[in-house]
Amino acid sequence: MNFQRGQHRDEPEINLIPMIDVLLVILIFLMVTTTYAKFSELQINLPQAAGEPAKEKPAQINVAVDAAGNYQINDAAVNFANIASLSDALKKAAGSAAAPVIVINADAKANYQSVINVMEAAREAGLVRVTFATQRGEIR
Known part of the structure; x- marks a missing residue:
């Protein structure tokens, strides 16, 4: 016997709204935690100063380090x-x-490590004024 003859069974529905909410939260999380590597493209205007050149040039000690780790x-x-x-x-x-x-x-x-060795040796020698020589070139 079929006692449920007049009753219709409702088909189950999949509610998509909670799934969309979860996906939006994940999307926002990914957008907030993403790091951007374009910091080198900042436009900076450096201040200008008019100063007199030094009257006496300080003594320089040139230390050369090659790719093989040899020193001069x-x-x-x-x-x-x-x-x-x-x-x-x-x-x-x-x-x-x-x-x-x-x-x-x-x-x-x-x-x-070769460059750090020179800096450490200068510190041990009591020589605190250290600088690096560079050449002008295109930044990659």
Whole structure:
């Protein structure tokens, strides 16, 4: 016997609104957490200053580091054994100069540790004025 003869069964419906809500939340989350790598394209106008050139040029110690990790101080090859030996070589090159500037000329493919060794040796030698030599070129 069929007692449900007059009753119709409703077909189940899939409600899409909760699914759309979840997808929108995921989309907003992804948009907020995405990092953008175009920070280098900032347009910056640097301030201008009119200053007199220095009357006395400070003494410079040129330290060259090539891609193989070899060092030269003022065009004289230095055998790197440890940071202390490099520090002693920098002290000898400084001589009696009051506050010489260390100019690091590192090859673009030089090991990062090689440059850090020069900076650490300069710190141990008490030479705090360190700068890097670069050449003008197109930024990639």
